[in-house]
Amino acid sequence: MASPPVHDRSKPEDEEDPVDRMILRSGCGEQHYALQDCMAEHQDWRLCQKNVQTFINCMSSFQQARKEQLLKKLKETQFHQSPVTPAMPYLRTTRNNTDVIHPPGFYIIGFQTLPLISVYFIFLAFVYAITVIFNCLVIYVIIFNNALHSPKFLAVVNLAVIDLILNSSIIPRMIKIFLAKDNFIPFNLCLVQMYFYYTMSSLESYALAILAYDRLVAICFPMRHNSLNTMKVMTCIVAVTWSVTLAVVSFSTGIMTWLSFCKSVRVFSYFCDYTPTYRLSCNDYSIHFYTASSLAIFLLVVPFLFILGTYFSIIITVFSMKSVDKRVKALTTCVEHVILVAIFYIPLLVIYILGLFFGGIDPDHRVLGLSMASCIPPCLNPIIYTLKTKEIKVRLVAFVRKWKIGTAGI
Incomplete structure (x- = not known):
């Protein structure tokens, strides 16, 4: 053989x-x-x-x-x-006779190269506590004091509510993702976070524009203030900004469900960011690109240009005043608002200008800068208004004294 x-x-x-x-x-x-x-x-x-x-x-x-x-x-x-996420199948639906594939969720993977980043998230926990305490105090003081029921303080309450929701939609999830090391977020929850974040960020810019309108009427049209800026007018303005923003962001978030995600599910950001997420899709996302660009102009640039135009008119009016005391008094009433505008817009402008003209900004540093630009203003806004606005400060001090007396009595 x-x-x-x-x-x-x-x-x-x-x-x-x-x-x-x-x-x-x-x-x-x-x-x-x-x-x-x-x-x-x-x-x-x-x-x-x-x-x-x-x-x-x-x-x-x-x-x-x-x-x-x-x-x-x-x-x-x-x-x-994701140490706590079980394996789940991709979800398949049909749109216009075409299969649409949605993943179970996404992994948020920002801050990969930054040392001691956990210290930053401990700091954000402190920022969130301050945000909740001071914004709730401002809302409480204004609502329960009839003397503060005016158009200006309605706009301040509007800003405080927006700040409270904005940081609540972003900071707790960031702490869970990066401090507790649970970076998986389900698909639907990702869209919910995206919706609340962009709605509140857009309303923040419009709230600052509304406060600029209040200063414009008070300084440039003092004789017509009671007709141009009433509680009814201010309520309508606030309601319109909320309605338009909710509708526009609902559309932009809703069209995310048109996309199929058959590539990576790793979002390089600090939350379910719109642009990094739609770029992960494996089909055409040109409508999402144009939507994001249009919304950035409509919801951020337009309010900013309105604020600049408002202060241009205020400066012209102030310098036409003959009395120096009147000039100083008029400008003093704008200080807190100018600070709020600066801490909201300047970080965003610096980051985008550096990225546009220099292009070499480190991705992790960019994510860090954007997260700070999103989380810090809602914390500082109520503090600035409390310290710089006499009416709120006086009533807040009275509230604290009353609370101390009540506590001592117990």
Whole structure:
């Protein structure tokens, strides 16, 4: 009976048989060569059944160990991405006779190269506590004091409510993602966070524009203030800004469901950011690009230009006043608003200008700057209005004294 070819173990190392190399790597070389020797000696594989079985068992053990090793490595990778998220299938729907594939969710992966970033999120926890306490105080003081029921303080309450919702939609989730290391966010929750963040950010810019309108009427049209800026007018302005913004952001967020995500699900940002998310899709997202660009102009640039025009008119009016005291008094009433505008717009302008003209800004530094520009203003706004607005400060002090007296009585 013809014998199979026997591997020659005397070959030079540079001519090593690839089969021999694979077998040696498996750790079954000894069994392999024992089988080869048996075959060479007896010239009949039936007389080498014991050696054949030993070699088969060794190779089976190697393959099983290799399989377990690969499964363990895969599980460790999934655990590193999201230690608490079970594996879920992609969701498939149909739109215009086309399949739309939605992932179970996304992984937020910002701040990868920054050292001691956990300190930043501990700081954000403090920022969130200050945001909640001071904005609630401002809302409480204004609502429960009839003397502050005026158009200006309605606009201040509007800003405080927006600040409270804005930081509540972003900071707790950031702490969970980056401090608790749970960076998975379900698809629908991602859209909800995206909706609230962009709605409140847009309303923040319009709230600053509304406060600029209040200063414009008070300084430039003092004789018509009671007709141009009444509670009814201010309520209508606030209601219109909320209605338009809610509708526009609902559309921009809703069209995210048109996209299929069959590539990566890793969003490089500090939350479910609109642009980094739609760029992960595997179909045409040109409508999303134009929508994002249009909304940036309509919801951020337009209010900013209105504020600049307002202060241009205020400066002209102020410098036309003959009395220096009147000039100083008029400008003093604008100080807190100018500070609010500065801390909201300047960081955004600096980051986008650096990215546009220099292009070399580190992605992690950009994400850090944008997160600070989003989270810090809602914390500082109520503090600035409390310290710089006499009416609020006086009533807040009275409220604290009353609370202390009540506590002492208990």
